[in-house]
Amino acid sequence: NAGVMQNPRHLVRRRGQEARLRCSPMKGHSHVYWYRQLPEEGLKFMVYLQKENIIDESGMPKERFSAEFPKEGPSILRIQQVVRGDSAAYFCASSPPGTSEYNEQFFGPGTRLTVL
Amino acid sequence: KQEVTQIPAALSVPEGENLVLNCSFTDSAIYNLQWFRQDPGKGLTSLLLIQSSQREQTSGRLNASLDKSSGRSTLYIAASQPGDSATYLCAVRPGFQKLVFGTGTRLLVSP
Numbered sequence: 001n002a003g004v005m006q007n008p009r010h011l012v013r014r015r016g017q018e019a020r021l022r023c024s025p026m027k028g029h030s031h032v033y034w035y036r037q038l039p040e041e042g043l044k045f046m047v048y049l050q051k052e053n054i055i056d057e058s059g060m061p062k063e064r065f066s067a068e069f070p071k072e073g074p075s076i077l078r079i080q081q082v083v084r085g086d087s088a089a090y091f092c093a094s095s096p097p098g099t100s101e102y103n104e105q106f107f108g109p110g111t112r113l114t115v116l
Numbered sequence: 117k118q119e120v121t122q123i124p125a126a127l128s129v130p131e132g133e134n135l136v137l138n139c140s141f142t143d144s145a146i147y148n149l150q151w152f153r154q155d156p157g158k159g160l161t162s163l164l165l166i167q168s169s170q171r172e173q174t175s176g177r178l179n180a181s182l183d184k185s186s187g188r189s190t191l192y193i194a195a196s197q198p199g200d201s202a203t204y205l206c207a208v209r210p211g212f213q214k215l216v217f218g219t220g221t222r223l224l225v226s227p
Contacts (some may be wrong), residue, residue, distance in 0.1 A: 019145070042205065042219040042220060045215065045216070048214060055213065056214065109159035
């Protein structure tokens with residue numbers, strides 16, 4: 001059973017370009033979470049999605065960032081018009097269906113975004 | 117707003133020592149608390165998860181305790197090894213959704 005997959009593992013963009021980060025949850029998982037880790041900081045929650053629904057986006061910057069989790073395919077975190085401050089490691093996690101307090105989040109290896 | 121603090125920020129010990137990493141959180145209303153390990157440039161490896169109704173969890177040389185009422189958790193590592201060198205992250209789950217992370221303790225175990 002493969003774990004959470006993220007690609008690309010490393011992404012380099014120039015200022016003003018778009019970045020698309022992909023996350024495939026573990027098999028059978030229908031909840032996806034995105035976290036961002038800025039250099040020398042802890043992980044910060046960005047968004048929580050279920051299939052075709054954004055449940056909590058309280059940690060998402062108001063502009064340029066969007067996320068989706070379509071019925072088919074991976075979850076996508078999209079950053080438009082990237083700036084140097086977007087350089088960070090972006091981690092995806094997934095958990096099984098349901099809202100049990102016992103549901104554990106499993107993390108992917110992360111995508112390291114560098115903005116030149 | 118839930119805040120998680122980890123002390124110390126960095127720790128350097130010789131091989132073989134027993135050590136304790138500390139985590140504190142401001143709101144005791146949590147579902148669970150989890151300890152992770154992160155190696156440089158890598159993802160997160162879950163070490164131990166303690167449900168709010170539990171007091172401790174053990175895995176091999178690791179033991180984590182939880183005192184929810186005081187907002188504290190400790191991760192105890194016995195007989196440390198150079199391979200234990202990594203950043204250790206504590207995270208609490210205040211609801212069904214997100215985890216709130218501390219900034220981590222960077223551990224270096226010297227041979």
